[in-house]
Amino acid sequence: MMRFASLASGSRGNCLVAEAGPTRVLVDCGLAARETERRLARRGLTPRDLTGILLTHEHEDHVGGAFSFAQQHALTVYLTHGTLQAVREAGRIGSTATRVIDGRVGFDLDGLHVRPFTVPHDAREPVQYVLSDGAFSLAVLTDLGASTSHVEQMLSGCDALVLECNHDLDMLRAGNYPPRLKERIAGPFGHLDNGASARLLGAIDRSRLKHVIGAHLSEKNNRPELAREALAGALGCNPEGVSLASQEDGFDWRELR
DSSP, X not given: OEEEEEEEOSTTOOEEEEEETTEEEEEOOOSOHHHHHHHHHHTTXXXXXXXXXXXXXXXXXXXXXXXXXXXXXXXXXXXXXXXXHHXXXXXXXXXXXXXXXXXXXXXXXXXXXXXXXXXXXXXXXXXXXXXXXXXXXXXXXXXXXSOOHHHHHHHTTOSEEEEEOOBOHHHHHXXXXXXXXXXXXXXXXXXXXXXXXXXXXXXXXXXXXXXXXXXXXXXXXXXXXXXXXXXXXXXXXXXXXXXXXXXXXXXXXXXXX
C-alpha cells in the first residue's frame, strides 16, 4: 500500500509527503522548518518518521525550508546537479547532507522507487517525480511550462496524479502583473494553465488512474471552480468530484491499495 498527502500547495510554499511501508519522503519543502513540523503533525507524523527530501528545483516556494529542516533532523536532500549548484550559489546548503541524482535515472529509497523526469521550467535542472512501491505509482507534476511526449509517457499508467493547474489564462492576461511576469508564467518554461492541464490529462493513459488532484493554484490568477471544471472536462466527471490542493491545508491522506 502507498499513501500520500500534501502539507501545502501554492506560490507561498509546496510540500507533499509520500509513504510506502516504512519509507516516507517529502517532495519539496517550501515551508519554514517549524511550519513543516506543525503540518506534519496534522498528518500524524514527526520529522523522525521521514527518510529524506526530494527536491524538484531551486525556486523559493519549493526549497524555502528544505535545508534548515533537513539539517535540524539529519535528513538527506536529493536533488539534481543543476539544483545543487543553484542552491549552493544562494548559500542555502550549510552542512546539510545531499545526494545528487540524475534526472533520467530511477533509484530506490528502501521500499520506495523514485523515478525523476526532466521537465521544461525556468530553473537550472528541474525534475518532477513518479514514486512507486512496485504495485502502485504516484506522479507529482507541479511546475511545468508545457507538456512534452516524455512527460506524458512518464505520467501514463499511474494510479494517482498531483497535477499543476496554476492559472486561468484570461485572469492572468487581465490581471495586474507586469507584462514580463505574465509572459514568463504563460510561456513554455513557466506554468500550466487550467486548459493545458486538462489537455495533458486527456493525452495520458488513465486506465489505472484513481486519484487526480489539482495543485499549485495561483491565488491571484485562478479560481478553484475554474480548475475543477477544466479537469472534470478531461475526466468526464462532475466538477464537484475533482479534488484540489490548497495553500493552507494541502490535502489529507489518499491511499493506493
